[in-house]
Amino acid sequence: MDRTQEDVTPNVDAVVAAVQSSASCLVKHEQEEAILDPQGLTAPVSDDDGQDLEMDRPLRRKRRVKGQKICGVCGDHAQSHNFGALTCETCKAFFRRNAFKQKELQTCVFNSSCSITKATRRFCAPCRLKKCYSIGMDPELILGEEEKRARLTKRDREGPSPGPKWEKRYSQSSEPQSTNFRAPILSPNSTNSTASPGSSVDSGIDVGTTAGAASTSQLNYPDKGKWCRPKNALGKHFKHVAREDLPWDMQLFWPLQAEERSLLTKLTSAYQSVTTNTTMEDLEKMRQWGSFCMEKAIFALEYSMREYVEFARVIPEFKQLRQGDQIAVLKASALMWYHIRLASDFIPERRSWVNAFGAMSEVDLGNFLGDPHSVQEYAEFCEGLKFVVKNDTTLYTLMHTLVLFDPRDSKVEDRIMVNTLKDKYLVLLKHHLESQFSFLHADRYMAEIAQQILDLRQLGESSLIFYKHFQSQFRPLIAEVFAD
Template sequence: MEVGREEEWKHADLTHRGEADSASTNPIVGADEEEEGPQICRVCGDKATGYHFNVMTCEGCKGFFRRAMKRNARPRCPFRKGTCEITQKTRRQCQACRLRKCLESGMRKEMIMSDAAVEQRRALIRRKKRERIETRPLGAKGLTEEQQMMIRELTTAQMNTFDSTFVHFKNFRLPDVLSSGRQIPEPLQIQSREEAAKWRKIREDLCSMKLSLQLRGEDGSVWNYKPPADNGGKEIFSLLPHIADVSTYMFKGIINFAKVISYFRDLPIEDQISLLKGAAFELCQLRFNTVFNAETRTWECGRLSYCVEDPAGGFQQLLLEPVLKFHYMLKKLQLHKEEYVLMQAISLFSPDRPGVVQRLVVDQLQEQFAMTLKAYIEFNRPQPAHRFLFLKIMAILTELRSLSAEHTQQLLRIHDVHPFATPLMQELFSTTNG
């Protein structure tokens, strides 16, 4: 790779705690309290631990309100003002004004559970915890500190580089028929047998790709693009610029995801590039699966929705479109976010990608991520119901590897006849996946 390309690559832009003495932890008032940042007690301003008796409060004010209501206390203000300021420092000085503040904040007496009900709930919590421990497989001792750190680093990287609302996906191109009402142009004037053969192959590649697109405007308007019933795959040429834009947006996020992982940064730049080239499509599909709605065959990406048309019926569509089948299979597993990011790490750190030099190092890292995934499943998933989940995930990753190779070849064939890929896409797909 040229030095200029390498430098361009380097700089690519790429819960509330539950309570055992409250009848409900769901807030009835204070909807604006779901803002980001640390929550504070609505009574005294101390650090809140959750919703208690309908109001976000600290443990101290929760206990004070419960005791006051249990005793049916009617304290009087010792300062005879009735308007004492209640803070973390002054809350013990005037019980009357503190109780008044509790009631004014919205705390509700009827949400206090009886002693018997509290003990019943605590017993249920203890039983659930015991059952969870008993259902773990023999030898499952939990995750090591290193494995927990791995998961935290991956989930943080995912959170910082992938927004499922696609709020930052802007300035993308739309199909001509969607943005201006113009007819779909003819894709190519075939002038030779060689070009005719290429076009036939592309028609085979696109025979099952019937992708509709919906865009919801900020003003509430809805734009729809639906491909014609039968035009031999030509409609895809109108969609190609938009597909290139959304793919490039996803690839930039994947590059940034990899760049913030310490294990990845420690590798030589040549191996980083080789691993990203090999895994870009796979990580893209894993991320897209988190926004896939299996019931509607739709990827819900914020204001944009992508739906695979299904004129032939569900079973035949699955036979025709392996990528769609993959998304159904993966979504059916109902994975946790931790399992998704570990799958991405296992895919990214594949030692047999073309061009990887430090294969042994990458192989050891991949094994660590795989063992972390196995330990996570054994510790967090009920057994024996999920005893085969790890094996299913590894089989799906193998299937995804095959899909990636075929998908890359299809993109290259289309680009050869009808150039559409962005420079980043061309760079990523310049070497065929192994």
């Protein structure tokens, strides 16, 4: 009996030691998991019965990075870690679409030695994907269809979030990258409460006192030519599609042809060159008047008209029109060009129009013109258009081109030709939107831009009556634009 107890005692001690060792390993393992998942959370997945199941994958949280954040793939501005590496939103979307398509991508023609930067990242998909992997992006972190359905199920079960995602995704400042834009040139109708864009620019000096102290009586604003505010000036309520909501399947995007891409690049470059080519001579002319005055407004309007003519000459199809039709379409669309330019200058966060000549706030302009309500309504129209187009230079370029080729003007002779050119650029706009937002969302953008163009046409027609009251003060170029 004593011998049996002696045999059992060592066995019990061995079992206790083994249990302690296992517990120690378990604690260590839990500590390691706590480092990866501080709150001990795992991503829930719903089964067929709607019950939550625990997945092996920990709940992924975006890691905040302090200081300057640069995309490890292209060098663009980055916001957070995506799929295991610090990248920009564009490279994040690229990796999500192409991570499992290595065999489908064409082979690099430069022996996989392409330099991937913000400017060149679209040119070589194989090298870009290779760099994604080299910085540590992990395709295993991409949610599968089952996981996405589980996330949506959980989101529906928990109810809607406090605010829509698109507000955060597109909450970046709408200030243009370049400040070389025309200033707001607005003129009111003193008897009407509807939108009243006319003319005026600040020369870069402080308008806080000069605008408020100036008298509007010297401008002799007419009572005729009442303005009509566009009925659909509600573009600021348009809901953009978030990048993360774009489809993964590249078959749902329009592949721009080489000819289409070349034309877009040419026109966009020409538009940027025309609208940012402000000379010192022009700046000096604006500054010589000092405070806010009608002479400065007329000069700025003439400057914008010269921009328009210069841009139209770059459009290949414009040269195909007979001279009479060239003049007719330019005169018919000049004010629409001008209103688009003013909308692109508008900075909603500052409630101001900003350009190379200076800045003019909505409040100062309303006080100067003596009609704050009309200025406020016109600012809302500019804000709505700016919210839809944002700072997309390509979209501004296409909108300018579409308003140019309008066959409805009475002085156009070859209406079929003009309408054919308009159709070409409508298709180009459609393909551009489909290449950016996919077939699933491009129609909404197309419809909203078409509505904005209709509003611009209405605004241009009503403002033409107003501007003609100042025709005697116009220089030859503007006088020709507003002549019958």
